[in-house]
Amino acid sequence: MIYGYESTVTGSKSMQNLEDFATKFNASLQTLANATIIRPIILIGYSLGGLIIKQALVLLSQSKKEDDQKLIRAIYGVVFFGTLHHGMDISLLIPMAEDGPNHSLIKSLSSYNSQILTNQH
Template identity: 55%
Template sequence: MIYGYESALPASESIQNIEDLATTLHASLLALTSSETTRPIIFIAHNLGGLIVKQTLILLSKSRNTDDQRLFCAIDGLVFFGVPHAGIDIKSLVPRVGDGPNRFLLESIGSVNSQVLTEQYRKFYKAFGDKGEIKVICFYETLMRHFSSTCPGSVQLAINRHF
């Protein structure tokens, strides 16, 4: 399955936040499940998509719904490409967004004391603490701040920016 969402910054009409986007991904995943078996799931996510996947997994982990629990248990791995786990510097992006409806989403992942990402980080690791081994691999560009794009305890691979 390939999941997409409106990610354009300038002229965006979207007012969705990370939880809204995660709820939509959750619904798309449920539409693919069969009541009998669920194959292993590996998520591959880039940038904001990684934050959406993490929020979706938090939703699944908290749910008592049987289908949600089956999906959560089927998660075998996560591959993150340039996901701003610890936030991003939004100074250069704010002029592109202006006072548009998606400004709140952008500011919620800003690197200066992002309460949204701090809370997501805590809940994400709490959710997977009980699940046992899950493979997480984080790729990041060598020109990015390494600590922002990696998850503690994950395999971390730097990619040359011009690769």
């Protein structure tokens, strides 16, 4: 399964944050967990995709729903490529985003004082 999301910086109309992306990702994964035969799931994330995976796992681990617990038990591993676990210098992205709807998403990726990245750790 390949999962995609809106990641455009300039001219983006998306108002989603990491938690929104993670919630939608988890919903897509639920079909795998609800199959008659549950196969091991190995997640591979690149860059922002890795942060979405981490947030999805945080949400699943905090959930009391049986379907979510079933899903997290099916995840056997995660591979990260180029994931900015400690954030990034967003100084060049902020002018590109201007005051667009994805401005808050970009600010949440900052290596300085990012609450969501701190929570993921």
